[in-house]
Amino acid sequence: MSVLVYTESEEGQFKKTAFEVASYAKGVADMLGTEVTAISFNAQSAGDLGKYGVSKVLKVNDEKLQKFNAKAYADAIKQAAEKEGSKVIVVSQSANAKYLAPLLAVQLEAGYASNVVALPEGTDPLQVKRTAFTNKAFNFTKLSTDVKIIGLSKNAFGLKENQTDATEEDFSPSLSEGDFAINVVSVDKAADKVTIADAEIVVSGGRGLKGPENWGMVEDLAETLGAATACSKPVSDMGWRPHSEHVGQTGKPVAANLYIAIGISGAIQHLAGVSASKTKVVINNDPEAPFFKAADYGVVGDAFEIVPKLTEKLKEFKAGNS
Amino acid sequence: MHAQYFSSVFMYLRNPFIIFIYKILRYMKILVCISHVPDTTSKINFSEGDTKFDTAGVQFVINPNDEFGLTRAMWFKEKQGATVDVVNVGGTETEPTLRKALAIGADSAIRVNTPATDGIYVAKQIAKVAQDGGYDLIIAGRESIDYNGGMVPGMVAGLIGANFVNTCIGLEVEGNEATAIREIDGGKETLKTNLPLVIGTQKGIVQESDLRIPNMRGIMQARKKPLNVVEPVDTATHSEAVKFEKPKPKGDIKLVDADNLDELINLLHNEAKVI
Ligand SMILES: Cc1cc2nc3c(=O)[nH]c(=O)nc-3n(C[C@H](O)[C@H](O)[C@H](O)COP(=O)(O)OP(=O)(O)OC[C@H]3O[C@@H](n4cnc5c(N)ncnc54)[C@H](O)[C@@H]3O)c2cc1C
Ligand SMILES: Nc1ncnc2c1ncn2[C@@H]1O[C@H](COP(=O)(O)O)[C@@H](O)[C@H]1O
Numbered sequence: 001m002s003v004l005v006y007t008e009s010e011e012g013q014f015k016k017t018a019f020e021v022a023s024y025a026k027g028v029a030d031m032l033g034t035e036v037t038a039i040s041f042n043a044q045s046a047g048d049l050g051k052y053g054v055s056k057v058l059k060v061n062d063e064k065l066q067k068f069n070a071k072a073y074a075d076a077i078k079q080a081a082e083k084e085g086s087k088v089i090v091v092s093q094s095a096n097a098k099y100l101a102p103l104l105a106v107q108l109e110a111g112y113a114s115n116v117v118a119l120p121e122g123t124d125p126l127q128v129k130r131t132a133f134t135n136k137a138f139n140f141t142k143l144s145t146d147v148k149i150i151g152l153s154k155n156a157f158g159l160k161e162n163q164t165d166a167t168e169e170d171f172s173p174s175l176s177e178g179d180f181a182i183n184v185v186s187v188d189k190a191a192d193k194v195t196i197a198d199a200e201i202v203v204s205g206g207r208g209l210k211g212p213e214n215w216g217m218v219e220d221l222a223e224t225l226g227a228a229t230a231c232s233k234p235v236s237d238m239g240w241r242p243h244s245e246h247v248g249q250t251g252k253p254v255a256a257n258l259y260i261a262i263g264i265s266g267a268i269q270h271l272a273g274v275s276a277s278k279t280k281v282v283i284n285n286d287p288e289a290p291f292f293k294a295a296d297y298g299v300v301g302d303a304f305e306i307v308p309k310l311t312e313k314l315k316e317f318k319a320g321n322s
Numbered sequence: 323m324h325a326q327y328f329s330s331v332f333m334y335l336r337n338p339f340i341i342f343i344y345k346i347l348r349y350m351k352i353l354v355c356i357s358h359v360p361d362t363t364s365k366i367n368f369s370e371g372d373t374k375f376d377t378a379g380v381q382f383v384i385n386p387n388d389e390f391g392l393t394r395a396m397w398f399k400e401k402q403g404a405t406v407d408v409v410n411v412g413g414t415e416t417e418p419t420l421r422k423a424l425a426i427g428a429d430s431a432i433r434v435n436t437p438a439t440d441g442i443y444v445a446k447q448i449a450k451v452a453q454d455g456g457y458d459l460i461i462a463g464r465e466s467i468d469y470n471g472g473m474v475p476g477m478v479a480g481l482i483g484a485n486f487v488n489t490c491i492g493l494e495v496e497g498n499e500a501t502a503i504r505e506i507d508g509g510k511e512t513l514k515t516n517l518p519l520v521i522g523t524q525k526g527i528v529q530e531s532d533l534r535i536p537n538m539r540g541i542m543q544a545r546k547k548p549l550n551v552v553e554p555v556d557t558a559t560h561s562e563a564v565k566f567e568k569p570k571p572k573g574d575i576k577l578v579d580a581d582n583l584d585e586l587i588n589l590l591h592n593e594a595k596v597i
């Protein structure tokens with residue numbers, strides 16, 4: 001009956017989202033009067049999950065699952081849910097989790113609520129609050145199935161420590177050939193770059209920066225803050241920056257702790273995609289720019305003067321604070 | 323004697339080479355799922371005690387992710403030959419959106435005559451259309467910008483037992499083989515698989531500048547193209563959106579002087595506690 005949580009890892013190390021979904025699953029388990037079981041794939045230090053309230057870790061160690069594979073992972077999670085008799089399954093909203101969740105929902109005939117932002121309002125029936133209309137609204141969704149899947153939005157719940165003795169158990173799901181009908185032939189991923197999906201801080205530039213040659217100062221600021229870089233849609237459409245950096249309603253969603261928008265006007269489509277960020281700072285030379293109405297802090301002025309100065313001052317601040 | 327004759331014909335038909343020739347000679351059948359959504363500039367309001375989306379004054383469009391997918395389908399049609407049908411699960415109000423897809427170049431449209439109540443319900447309707455039509459490739463958006471479920475394409479794939487690639491930003495098909503590029507957090511990966519295939523797609527499969535605005539000729543032709551209305555299969559929903567809520571209005575912004583950036587750092591550190 002335990003709540004099952006899919007905990008993501010990379011090269012054996014759990015990702016921060018794994019601890020966030022575990023924290024959330026513990027909250028749900030408390031409401032249901034049960035415990036949390038985690039399933040991990042080729043991860044080493046399963047004990048770390050205990051800190052966030054996980055009582056049992058099902059460790060899948062399988063060479064064939066070294067690379068993420070939505071169908072095979074979904075199949076394994078399904079078998080874990082059946083073995084544990086889990087009625088609630090919690091996943092993150094990473095690209096991989098969003099890939100496997102609908103497959104898992106079909107396999108378990110489970111209702112699936114994506115982009116969930118808070119603990120359930122009630123458990124019988126299970127009702128959750130989720131974002132809709134790309135952050136322009138919330139909706140409350142009731143799941144009527146026996147088994148339910150909750151997709152937890154990044155940064156919506158945070159980490160909650162809850163020291164628990166986690167037992168570990170090896171788990172070998174039986175996988176079929178059909179689980180491997182899609183083969184990864186190559187992966188192209190910048191190893192040392194903070195991704196928008198994982199970043200705590202995102203520094204984003206718009207058309208106000210005039211051209212791709214001016215992105216050095218954006219990158220410097222991002223590096224100083226350990227942040228990911230992003231951009232508005234026209235910037236990616238013009239090829240100043242790669243499409244993977246396009247954020248907004250039709251680009252990637254941003255749910256960071258801090259979002260810094262430089263030379264971005266704040267069009268409704270842009271704001272929709274970034275509004276889930278906790279704190280927003282805008283730097284723009286037009287005091288009438290709509291972004292000023294949607295941000296927490298603002299600086300009116302020329303980005304070409306402000307950004308390098310801000311980076312210098314942040315470096316001093318970091319040096320003084322470490 | 324007869325049996326032998328039939329079995330040799332059968333062997334011949336099952337010959338991989340013959341299958342290969344057949345597959346490349348036969349046009350690929352593509353189904354593009356079209357979600358009918360409020361234009362991205364829409365203000366979102368609710369009616370009936372915040373239980374219904376208020377459509378007053380709202381303009382509806384093809385879901386942006388679906389439009390990218392539809393454009394990729396047109397390229398398949400033009401470059402290697404394919405038939406492209408579009409499908410929507412919805413009431414009569416979605417027909418102008420389907421007509422727009424026809425004006426862009428789809429060959430025919432199917433409307434499953436029922437409100438789109440939840441992800442699995444819509445997926446089961448599309449799965450039925452997909453199975454009846456024997457499609458090789460089903461293109462849907464990574465997510466709709468209204469419900470943001472991010473679930474219909476994966477569920478369709480699961481239901482019909484097709485392969486599935488999500489956040490697909492590149493696709494080539496040759497015979498029965500597909501090479502897809504999937505966007506992952508922080509990069510991309512290249513995948514190989516076989517048809518039948520379902521993709522959940524987004525910008526990148528084609529670029530913004532590749533999108534097509536229907537011209538007069540397309541609009542005229544679209545009026546004559548078939549738009550078939552089919553009745554839904556009876557199936558249960560799994561979820562229900564019971565109530566909506568708008569985000570709380572934002573508090574006032576704090577402006578910091580451009581000559582006083584230390585104050586900004588102070589606020590971010592001590593007040594917002596984000597650095
Ligand atoms: C269907 C659709 C979907 C869309 N989806 C998205 C989306 O997902 N994401 C997105 O971002 N957009 C999206 N858009 C586009 C959106 O409507 C805006 O056009 C876009 O966000 C504007 O980008 P921008 O702010 O960089 O440029 P602009 O609107 O041109 O703004 C540039 C800003 O820079 C400021 N500026 C100029 N010089 C300086 C300087 N020296 N220092 C400081 N500031 C300066 C200006 O005052 C201005 O406010 C979409 C549009 C449509 C139609
Ligand atoms: N009512 C519908 N009719 C046709 N296709 C749909 C419908 N709803 C969703 N889809 C397709 O599924 C994709 C993802 O939708 P969703 O799961 O709602 O985020 C959309 O981009 C469409 O391609």
